Structure formats: structure tokens, C-alpha cells
Amino acid sequence: MELFLGIYFFIFGLLIGSFLNVVILRLPLKKDLIHKRSGCPHCGTQLKWFHNLPVLSFIFLRGKCAFCGEKISLRYPVVEMLTGLVAFWLAPSEISTYQLIQFFFYFSVASIFICHFMIDLDHHLLLDNLNLILLIIVLSYAIYFLSLSYWVTGGMLGFCLPLLVTWLFYKLRGQIGLGGGDIKLYGILGIFLGPMGIIFTIFMSCLVGSIWGLTMIALNKMTKDRPMAFGPAILVVAAFQIFFPSYALIVQSWFF
Numbered sequence: 421m422e423l424f425l426g427i428y429f430f431i432f433g434l435l436i437g438s439f440l441n442v443v444i445l446r447l448p449l450k451k452d453l454i455h456k457r458s459g460c461p462h463c464g465t466q467l468k469w470f471h472n473l474p475v476l477s478f479i480f481l482r483g484k485c486a487f488c489g490e491k492i493s494l495r496y497p498v499v500e501m502l503t504g505l506v507a508f509w510l511a512p513s514e515i516s517t518y519q520l521i522q523f524f525f526y527f528s529v530a531s532i533f534i535c536h537f538m539i540d541l542d543h544h545l546l547l548d549n550l551n552l553i554l555l556i557i558v559l560s561y562a563i564y565f566l567s568l569s570y571w572v573t574g575g576m577l578g579f580c581l582p583l584l585v586t587w588l589f590y591k592l593r594g595q596i597g598l599g600g601g602d603i604k605l606y607g608i609l610g611i612f613l614g615p616m617g618i619i620f621t622i623f624m625s626c627l628v629g630s631i632w633g634l635t636m637i638a639l640n641k642m643t644k645d646r647p648m649a650f651g652p653a654i655l656v657v658a659a660f661q662i663f664f665p666s667y668a669l670i671v672q673s674w675f676f
């Protein structure tokens with residue numbers, strides 16, 4: 421029964437993953453998400469429904485467009501597969517209201533994280549509309565399941581601390597360190613992770629971001645006029661804390 425449910429949720433995740441690809445591609449360009457059928461990014465030909473099956477179509481078409489033969493990026497099936505696996509992993513063991521709410525919460529957070537991650541890599545943007553949806557989901561969860569002092573202090577710290585650091589950095593160096601999207605994301609994450617958790621997120625993401633940045637500089641992959649996207653560092657650290665809380669607490673205890 422559990423495996424059967426898992427497969428059901430896996431297929432659901434694949435379909436949502438297919439939609440996330442559309443969001444990642446179109447949302448930053450302010451294009452319509454629902455009404456227009458997907459087209460090949462190279463030749464623009466509208467795809468038939470059987471070219472649009474998550475992961476399967478990519479395998480059948482051997483990674484090439486059915487019309488022009490151009491290569492289709494591997495990221496499409498990767499995003500679909502990842503979303504499917506996340507849904508499988510989070511799938512409830514029985515259908516109850518409580519378990520479904522938990523599934524919906526964690527799965528929506530994961531979906532927004534995937535979109536944020538890819539869009540920030542592509543465009544160096546954490547979009548306001550995605551942050552707003554995340555805020556609504558996290559806030560509703562917090563109001564229902566978390567204590568008021570926990571989520572209010574977490575949210576305030578998550579928003580004010582990075583804002584203060586950015587302001588100081590700007591005053592001292594005349595440079596803007598963190599983008600507005602990063603600061604808003606920290607604030608939203610603080611609501612869920614609480615005061616200690618969000619301090620750990622800020623600390624760890626700066627560490628991960630610096631290591632990543634220095635590696636890119638060493639490999640000559642980054643130039644001064646094209647700085648790295650910082651969002652992925654925040655998202656990777658926060659995902660670790662949200663989805664593997666017991667491991668995150670162990671790592672947290674090494675530092676605090």
C-alpha cells in the first residue's frame with residue numbers, strides 16, 4: 421500500500437516538475453504560464469502532447485527536438501525527475517488530513533526552492549512573486565503549527581540581520597552585497613527555522629557562498645562584472661535544514 425501511494429505521488433511530482441520547467445523558463449520573462457502550449461526553444465514549433473511527457477519524451481526523442489533535431493537541455497528531465505523523487509520521498513504513508521497538509525507544505529516549499537534555484541542561476545534574480553507565494557505558505561504553517569515568539573523573532577532576525585549587514589557594507593564599500601530578493605528570502609526562511617536556525621542559515625550560506633565563489637574565481641569561471649548568484653547558497657543550506665533537520669542540528673552544534 422505504501423509503495424503504491426509512493427508511485428502515485430512520484431507521478432504527481434513528475435507532472436508538477438514539468439510545470440516547474442515552464443515556470444523557470446517563462447516567469448522571469450513575464451510570459452503566460454498556462455494558456456500557451458510549450459514550444460521548442462530553438463525552432464519554436466508547438467509540441468504535441470506526447471512530446472510533453474515528463475522524462476519519457478526526453479528518452480524517446482533521445483534528447484532532441486522532434487522537428488528541428490536540436491538538442492534539448494538535460495535540465496528539463498533533471499528538474500522533472502528531481503521533483504518526482506521529492507514527491508516520492510515525502511509521500512504520506514497513509515491518507516490523513518494531517519499527513520496531507522505536511523506533504524503539501526514540504527512539497528510546495530521544495531517546488532519553490534527548485535524554481536528559485538534555477539531562475540537565480542539563469543537570471544540572478546529571486547523573483548518577488550515566488551517569494552510572496554513562499555511567504556503565504558510558510559506563514560500559514562507557522563500560525564497553525566509554531567509558537568508565536570519562535571516565528572516572529574525568526575522572521576525579524578532573518579530580515580533585519582542581512583539588511584543591516586548589506587547597509588553597513590554599502591556605507592563602507594559603496595557596494596551592494598546582497599540583493600533585495602536574498603534579504604526577503606532570509607526573512608521568510610526565518611519564520612520557519614526560528615531565531616537559532618536562521619542565524620545558522622545566514623552563517624552557513626555565507627560560508628558555502630564564499631567557498632563556491634573562490635572556487636569559481638580559481639577556475640576563472642567568474643568575472644568582476646558578472647558576480648555569482650547568491651540565492652543557490654541560501655537555498656542549499658535552507659533545504660538541508662528543512663528536509664534533514666536532525667543532521668542540520670548536528671552540524672549546527674559544531675558551531676554554536
Ligand SMILES: [Zn+2]
Binds near residue numbers: 485486487488
Ligand atoms: Zn525544435
